[in-house]
Amino acid sequence: MINTNQIARIASISLLIVGCVFVLYPFMAAMLFAAIICVFTWPLYQRVWLLFGKRDMLAAAMMTLLLLFAMIMPMAYLAANLADSATLMLDEAQAVLQSMQPVAPTWLKNLPIIGESLAESWQRVMASHEELMHLLNQYAEPIRVFLLKVVQMVMGGFVQLVLVVFVAFFFYRDGTKLVAAVTSMVRRLGGELGQEMLVLSCNTVKGVMLGVFGTALAQASVGLFGFWLAGAPAPLLLALATFFLSVIPVGPPLVWGGASLWLFNHGDQGWAIFLLVYGLLVISMVDNIVKPILISHSSHLPLLLVVLGVLGGILAFGFIGIFLGPTLLAVGLTLVSHWVTLQNKRADEVV
Secondary structure (H helix, E strand, O other): OOOHHHHHHHHHHHHHHHHHHHHHHHHHHHHHHHHHHHHHHHHHHHHHHHHOOOOHHHHHHHHHHHHHHHHHHHHHHHHHHHHHHHHHHHHHHHHHHHOOOOOOOHHHHOOOOOHHHHHHHHHHHHHOHHHHHHHHHHHHHHHHHHHHHHHHHHHHHHHHHHHHHHHHHHHHHOHHHHHHHHHHHHHHHHHHHHHHHHHHHHHHHHHHHHHHHHHHHHHHHHHHHHHHHHOOOOHHHHHHHHHHHOOOOOHHHHHHHHHHHHHHHOOOHHHHHHHHHHHHHHHHHHHHHHHHHHHOOOOOOOHHHHHHHHHHHHHHHOOOHHHHHHHHHHHHHHHHHHHHHHHHHHHHHHO
């Protein structure tokens, strides 16, 4: 016999859950990123909590202030200066192409092995200068539209980060209760395996975030010194771009390579070569040295999943998806790998 009261209760609960999901969906990315940041910085929060006499409100306010200085202010600087810098970069690229000489420079011809072929390619391209300018004018507007979308994404990322910091305050303040509630729920649903997976997820988040943010900070720091020393324009802006693009393997080379070209076009060939070598041997090598040390024994994403995590994260969550996407993939990959290992171990024990 059908129990109509039970069906009504299940339907009501289902509708309530669906309604809650619809209400929270626009803020889901910010909540996920705030949770990841809180998990990553929880040891620091505990020290601040003890320093302020175990007062949750004061400790949460101090951590929120630290996040404000560490995340919001750099992002605000990047958002405020990116639009003007992108426009100037595009205009300068057009001016450089329009002023190119029909004959290749002497230094280009004298390059060993590839000099002659590069000089011939230069002359072939410049022979059809009018076609080159027509092609440039044809794609100038789409490039401007693309840069405008990038600027809009960065502005949206600034708004998202403000929301992340706001949500993080409540996660810090009520973190102990939230951890107890989540642990209890996971234990009831998944037993010991669920609790083990929860601990593994937290450790993976800490390891990946340490590797991602630590590497980004290291590359941005050494990049800032190199940009300043070489006399590149807006070294702080270039360093911030290096920080946010460090997740992508080809991200930092785009920044220091573009700065090298700018220096070269403005007559600073020596500093351009220095920045090129410095970027190749110092900035980019940080990713190969610092990241493995920071991540240590935690999950290490394959290169393909890193790229997919960044691109998919941007499409799904906006600007903060640059860091959120790879982190979620790392957690998922770690949990699946651990579950497969447990199943294989149990199968071996049965045999």
